[in-house]
């Protein structure tokens with residue numbers, strides 16, 4: 001869709017809102033839109049005491065115009081925030097009359113809707129007031145606002161329990177046995193990049209040892225650890241043992257309350273590897289079927305059957321982990337609400353402590369074709385998520401964290417569900433940005449949260465294993481920032 005903007009330098013929010021509402025159309029800014037053509041016009045006037053935003057959307061010869069006003073206050077930050085909100089809200093109101101389905105997250109485009117809701121709870125709003133605001137000003141549906149406010153409350157309680165010196169560790173293993181068709185992670189199939197794995201493990205162990213020394217020097221408390229990827233169990237049992245031995249020797253783990261390893265793909269899991277995890281105090285693992293429909297599994301490039309998921313789950317239960325998570329994805333090609341219901345019923349029947357329900361997201365750099373396909377799945381995904389929500393609730397699970405990604409089918413969200421008392425707190429710390437997360441390995445992004453919790457400093461490790469394997473000196477030097485950060489706590 002073409003659009004014009006007058007009176008606004010940075011049109012980032014206009015593009016963002018248009019992509020959210022019309023994901024199948026690429027927004028293109030033009031100087032002038034001929035009368036009668038399908039276009040969006042945004043005009044902004046500043047009167048001194050307020051900003052007046054006028055948005056007109058023309059489609060198929062019909063036009064809808066909306067006007068919104070945002071106050072100018074003493075705070076430049078607040079003024080800007082109010083203006084951004086009013087621009088997005090006006091675009092939402094002007095465009096949605098032309099849509100078959102109204103996006104349930106309304107004019108909220110961020111990846112952390114619970115953090116957004118928590119911001120208001122922290123300012124003293126009651127949950128009822130936050131609900132009212134999310135509906136009236138941000139057009140969020142009742143189901144979505146309930147999800148956000150519930151997760152916000154959990155994060156708020158969690159935040160109160162955290163000590164300033166508490167941190168979590170993330171370790172990335174960016175290898176998988178094969179690449180899933182929908183994957184947008186930095187992960188390499190071992191077929192293509194397996195030769196890098198041994199060197200990767202050497203580099204990673206060296207980074208762990210170095211980081212362990214800095215964390216001890218900075219007197220920080222590691223309260224949770226998460227080894228993800230990729231698929232960490234792509235490593236052999238011997239390699240996993242070496243990695244976990246290094247972790248145990250390098251870090252002081254006396255404050256740890258949970259230790260997760262993504263076992264991920266059933267085709268990488270063996271009894272020997274699960275024993276190695278359990279012997280190193282890993283108490284939570286993920287076994288991620290995504291679907292319990294063999295045709296869907298084959299279509300997405302997973303080289304395992306639904307039966308393999310059942311067998312692996314039974315094996316893991318026999319070994320005895322405190323919690324097992326299972327991931328599903330709503331909107332996979334070839335899946336239907338009926339076959340998705342079968343997946344949910346089968347997983348619920350296994351009784352894992354956590355079930356995470358993702359919505360299919362277009363890969364980074366997805367072309368218009370992918371975005372159109374995802375947009376067309378809105379109704380199917382809505383039905384699937386409703387099935388998940390109803391069945392999980394009936395079985396005693398409750399949602400506890402959520403996040404969104406760009407170009408999710410139907411614009412929905414990913415939600416972590418758990419049995420009472422089985423929240424994975426690492427997920428809450430990370431998604432709600434409640435504490436510092438030190439990330440190791442290729443693609444790792446360390447986030448240092450300032451003492452007042454308002455600012456985050458990011459330190460990126462090289463993205464790809466081949467870059468990572470040759471950058472240890474630089475990576476280790478970057479970790480010095482942890483000492484400076486800890487000295488300000």
Ligand code: SF4
Nearest residue numbers: 176179180183187230
């Ligand atoms: S298992 Fe996960 S990380 Fe690996 S290829 Fe599939 S989606 Fe990507």
